[in-house]
Amino acid sequence: MSLFLLLVEDNFDLAETIVQYLELEGMTCDHTASGEAGLNLARENDYDVLLLDIMLPRLNGLEVCEALRHAGRDTPILMLTARDTLDDKLAGFTSGTDDYLVKPFDMPELIMRVKALARRKSGQARVLSALDLTMNLDSKEAFRTGRKLNLTPTGWILLETLVRAYPSVVSRNKLVQAVWGDDFPETNSLKVHLHKLRRQINGKFQAPVFHTVSNQGYVLRENDEKNP
Known part of the structure; x- marks a missing residue:
């Protein structure tokens, strides 16, 4: 090895x-x-x-x-x-x-x-980063290109899961487990929260970094025309 x-x-x-x-x-x-x-x-x-x-x-x-x-x-x-x-x-x-x-x-x-x-990254870091996104786990603040993101508690969990997994794709099931564990409500809650998170991360910035990967899940990466 x-x-x-x-x-x-x-x-x-x-x-x-x-x-x-x-x-x-x-x-x-x-x-x-x-x-x-x-x-x-x-x-x-x-x-x-x-x-x-x-x-x-x-x-x-x-x-x-x-x-x-x-x-x-x-x-x-x-x-x-x-x-x-x-x-x-x-x-x-x-x-x-x-x-x-x-x-x-x-x-x-x-x-x-x-x-x-x-075989793994440490889970002990107090500041997480992926691309131009940073998350301070102590202050519970998230930023993109130095601009603060106003995340909901659920949005924070979703983004942390994506940042920790970067650059890998995160499945829908893994995001569900991260937020609700085994008590996922029978609604479209995940879809709603992901829409809000995507708007926070992509909406006010020149290049989108939050993407949906068809039949796989969600990922943080540079703009990809195949998976807008």
Whole structure:
């Protein structure tokens, strides 16, 4: 599995062992020993997974993780640390990590977790983006090209589902589940809410980005004449 990883670990012996093992598995791994450098590298590069120690110089792993999430980076993060109490793990997940591996660990388990994380984007990012759309999950504000969108609560859920799935098509059933779960009303409610959302996203802007894909669902993408 060809993956591009970043390891932020100040124990050079351990870091060397991890990097060598990852390379044997066909993965490429950058390494740095400081949190500040790790944060900069994570901002500049498109990594598949980040491996973060917690006890780091300058910025610790929790601070690095939190900064990336508030910047909207959805790269999966695996914390590597000797801290094994429940409070330590809660702190890690609160900061935005996706998984937690306590030292010492077996290398095959590390590989297994890295591969599992690489299959998905993190759900911990606090700012979501797709094309020229952004959503701030903390302030509950959505924007297109910097202009605020006045979304209903249902419109927010629908847009978040579409943004998280971008650039994939989202089926009608998935949108129904996102809003109503198993209690979908026997009305045309979804159609009405999608019409309102489309008007919000496309109506006042030069290029539409919300499209219907015939017999498949809905998608965010650049204007497509085949699927207006």
